[in-house]
Amino acid sequence: MDFPGGLHEASVKDLKTKCKELTDVPIATMNLKVSGAHIKDDTATLESVGVHSYCMVELNGELVDKHEVDQQTSSGNPEEYGLVKRISSIVDGLSDELVGDIDAYEVLVLEQQQRVTTSGIKIDEGTKKKIQDQGIYCSERLMQALIRLDGVECPMEFDTARQKRRESVRFTQKLLDRVDKLRGTARSIII
Structure with a gap:
């Protein structure tokens, strides 16, 4: 070349x-x-x-399939379709695996919170570490996803890609807020 x-x-x-x-x-x-x-x-x-x-x-x-591009984007531009696919791959990874991990973390934290408040029993060191590690893991994965989404630059004329990116950032941020709240609860019971 x-x-x-x-x-x-x-x-x-x-x-x-x-x-x-x-x-x-x-x-x-x-x-x-x-x-x-x-x-x-x-x-x-x-x-x-x-x-x-x-x-x-x-x-x-x-x-890319031209029919798929026309169906999935407002511009009909293969570049926009590529951006939409990149964004989708980031969010699909969260939806497929991480949401289940967050649900499991929530169950663990709430069970331990109930145990501490009803019986006054302190949490053992192994469980404390598990709660902390799981919270850190979920937070880090979500932060990585936000950074990857931030790296997707959508030109002004790619309305579909920009909308998909906006929705994906909101979805990821909502999950991160949920994990942060759970980590706050965990800190209050781990003392």
Whole structure:
């Protein structure tokens, strides 16, 4: 591939644009690897991420179905569809696994709270550690999801993607608020 200014001035974004022209894979779902390492910084020069003449760059991504794009987005743009899929993958991971973990954490905290308030029995060290670790785990996973959602940049004209991102942030924040409240309850009974 040729780049204006040569390989030493080309950015990862330039390479992704060329790949999109050749493959029709949306940049939003595109993942590039060189020497086994994922290339994440679109502003980095190709040389700085290890791309040089005759090196092998692996492209992972999905071709999109035009009918699906038209159905799922208001713009009909494959890039917007790619953003919607990225956002969905973040939230689906929360819905599939983490909500169950949060429910289990809530049951554990409320059972221990009831036990402490009704019988006055102190919580043993093993249970204290379990309560603390589970709360930290849930909080960290939700914070990671919020950071990943924050990394999804939706252009102004991609209304569907922007709305999906907004809803996903609200959903994740609501779960985080729930976990924070449970952690507060846990702190009050662990004393």
